[in-house]
Amino acid sequence: MKLDGVLAIREHWAAPDEPVLLCAGAAGASTRFDVPGLDWSGSPAAGFAGKALRGVAGFAGNVVSAVADDDLGARELPGVVVFGGSPEALAPGAALASRQAAVAWLVLTPHRLAWVAAVPEPVEPEPEKSLFDRVGDLARGARDAFAGKSPYPPHEPVPTVAITTVAELPRPRITGAALAERKLPRGSVPGSATVLRVSLVDGSGVDVLAKGRPEAAQRLLALVNA
Known part of the structure; x- marks a missing residue:
């Protein structure tokens, strides 16, 4: 099984001299939106046509709409709020581009803020196995797990998934990071949270909820400023 996340991002995406300062899951419900014209999930908001946009200044953190009573997933704490x-x-446009990715991350380096995704692996059909063979595979897997056997042999490179850029913003468009x-x-629940906020030149940005x-959040800020 190939690994993803920071290890894959460092190997396949970041430049050799480009440390990964921040990496947060950004696929699906991990990302929510505090943007006029979009609902909390990032879909077009119902009844928004004709309403004036609120000003960018002072906008962040002003979500006041209630989530639907039956939308339990929307009540869960997300990983990122755009x-x-x-x-x-800038930030909503980039984040919306990554909504279709099955596995995606928000990545901050000294050079850029980016949304990256795992490149889907081709699915190869497995040979037909008898019930006896399938039971044998399960038994071997359980035996290896109980024995603490690693699926990655020692002294061999750990396989990682390929990573592709969905959207990125260069360093000059980032104005800072703060709590x-x-x-x-x-x-x-909870009704508010301390976040690491990465702000961009147009007043948009991302909040990483940690x-x-x-x-x-304080540890994330220390890592970003290291």
Whole structure:
């Protein structure tokens, strides 16, 4: 099995002298949107046509809409919240481009802020196996797991998935990273969270929630500023 995440990003995407300062899962419900014209999931907001956009300044963290009573997933703490004055702003535009990726990450390096995705592996048909063979495979897998046997042999390179860029913003478009308080939609638990906020030149940006714990956000800030 090939590994993904930071290991794959370092091997297949980042330049040799480009450290990964921040890596957060950004696929599916891991990313939410605080953007006029979009709902919390990033879909076009119902009834938005004709409404004036709120100003970019002071926009971040002003989510006030309630999540639907039956939308339990929307109440869960996301990994990333993207904010901006419109869907065409820098951060929302980049994040929306990655919504279709099955496995994606938000990555910050000293040179860029990027949304990257795992390149899907070709699916090869498995040979037909008898019930006896399938039971044998399960037994061997369980035996190896109980014995603590690693699927990756020692002294051999660990296989990693290929990584591709979905969208990226160069360093000059990043204005800074700092701790901030993120207000969440009514009905969410908790109702707010301390985040690492990466801001861009047009007032848009991304909030990384780090499980909503202030100490975790502080560690992220220390890593970004290292």
